[in-house]
Amino acid sequence: MDPSRRSVIGAGLFSVALTVPNWPDVVGRMDAALKGRTQRVGMSEVDMVIAMTERVSDLDDQIGGRHARPMAAAFLVNTVAPYLRADAPDHVRKAMMAAASDLCYLTGYMAVDEGVHGVAQQYYLKALELAGASEDHLTYCTTLRGMSVQAVDLGHGQEAMRLADAAAAASPDAGPRMRAFLAGQQAHAAAQTGERNKALRYLREAEVTMDKAESRAKIFGSYDPAALKYHTSQVRYELGGRVGAVEALQQADKLRHVVYRRTRVHRRGLLAERQLAVGHLEAACTTWNLALGDYPLVQSGRADQRVRNIFKLIRPYLGNPAARELYERARLVTPAALLPAK
Template identity: 30%
Template sequence: MAERNTALETLIEQARMSWAGLAKRINALGADEGEALRYDYTAVGRWVKQSQKPRGITPILICRALGEKLGREIRPAEIGMEAAESIAARSLHYSPDPLITLDTIHDLGDAHSTGDFAAPFILAALAAPSRDWLLATFEEVSSDRGPRAIGMHQVAGIRDMFGLFQEMDVMRGGGHARAALVNYMNTTVIPLIRRQHQPDVQAALYDAAAEQAYLIGWMAYDDGEHGLAQRYLIQALRLSQAAGNRVLGAHVLAGMSDQANLLGHSHEAVALARAGLHGISPDDSPACYSDLSILEARALARLGDAKGTTRAIIRAEQNFETIDPSNEPEWARFIDRAYFYGEAAYCFRDLSQPDEIDRFAELSIQECRAQRRARRGSLSQAAVAAACVQRNEIEAAAHHANTVVRLTTTVNSSRSLHAVADLQRTLQPHSTLPAVQDFNRQASQLLGFAA
């Protein structure tokens, strides 16, 4: 006869949960992971009385349910169920140990490179990381480390590589060099951090690693791999806390907000942007603060809140005008006029205010032309096309839509491809017009090739 699982039984009692209550919570957590679980009190009884071990990620869900009640992290070994948690589930956690975070980032890279990673975007996973990061920023004492790269040659080299990869992302799209950055992260950055270092060097390495984890996540987002992107961004947020860098953490939350809004979760996008705004002040980084504000505006516009959108845009613009690039980190370099005015244009697109779309989009397009920046240029041209449709200027809309196609062919970006597909849907009621037919031919060739 199997021995009783007294370890699990004891923790259930300490958590003051019934067997039925535990089963119900496990089912709910499983639903968040995309698992349709149907456990009841009899299943928990088998785990306790017969020491049965459920399959898949259920041991992890048991740990999570008990940990919620006990206020600490529970490991499978503590409940008598050693289990290998899937990387898809583990990478949604905001671990209390940054070394576990490094292991998770490494395993994410390995799983994706071998084609073994497939996981959805999990809406319920957004709340806890932003909450934990925000609480940590309130508890930390301000650091006086100042610039850390001076004299730290290895850290400076990592940051130089970050600048190179960020440039490739901005100019060529997220799908262009992500595999190379993942390889660099796993073979160079993570092994270096695992060594023993002085506290200031260790913090600087965590800082550099957080930047790169964020950039990998952002590249995956731009490449349309949203489940992977979400997990890298959560891990980047944890590393920013390990580095004691509140501004970088707020920047990661901006990326999470942008992704949530794109996927249609605008209420959550507002919450994420506001968490970042609460975590820093405008003096910490006008660039980051203005970015969070414009992304809050983007989400509010999607929700149809015109007054809230206007307030957020005004706040964003006021802080944007105070940016001194020499006092901003490297990752803030592209929070510039091309980006800022392009995002503002999309706010007014969602509010159906075509004159305002034109005003901001043209400012963005001018900067994009000067920088030869195709991805952002394609998105801003798409905004102008939308303004033309709203004014019923269909031939002009088709002209700008063709420009979007031309620019998109030069980058590897799912967002640019999405902009083309969105214009096809918008112009579909006018498909008999020659100008629209010409656009549709070019768009279909592009999207067919991309598929």
């Protein structure tokens, strides 16, 4: 099935509610997936879904969501949905729903990267429902946190705070890395709503719990010291500390020795914008050039936006040789559809 013609969101199995369900409302609902008689599945099918999700996630990290998301959507419609309707022992059904929840979360995350935010929210809601049905606390909390990230990046601070708080409330027994993961997002959302003391308190909590996490074996590898520095930068920026925001992003860039291309383009683009905002034109040009080195290998709406910003922000400085060189290089590597009119 072509996912562009009939997406997983349109299938009856994946109809969603308009409100975010709380953990007690969804936990243990084994009827969240319709049971059918089309086939019988076992743990080998569950393992295959998990492996496919990991593979798509790797592709997304390296090249962005534009190419990887259609793969995930097709896999959900053509393979995972029939598995959810199939006969299986209860423990297999729960495991399959947990695997499907993780894949829905990933697909929503890729939709955010692509810039189709309504679609992303529907995938996220389905991830919450399936996580509750399978009692997968980790994916439930991670999805709420992802929804908060989406909201704060779109400037909806109050909603971002509500979602971040819901994620934290649903994980009272979280380990230190997960706790840092959630507190960092709470800090960013609080800063955007102007709650300075609250934001700094959450940021300090994230720093303390990250120190504890780094002293142990990694249990939640998607949040690391570089990600915490990114949150530090966001909090400082929202609270008016532009110079401190630049410093924290620079530290994040140095900490992440092996980073995914999409993240490099996005965060280096953001760093360059903030360097320019504090008057560091040539430093900004150097950072933007680093981002442009990876950009042709990435298919990402967020990366596209960072590159579009180059043309708008650097135009007043084209009398500077470094700025002019950057501008011409950006025109060479940017798809024609994204180029500004001359």
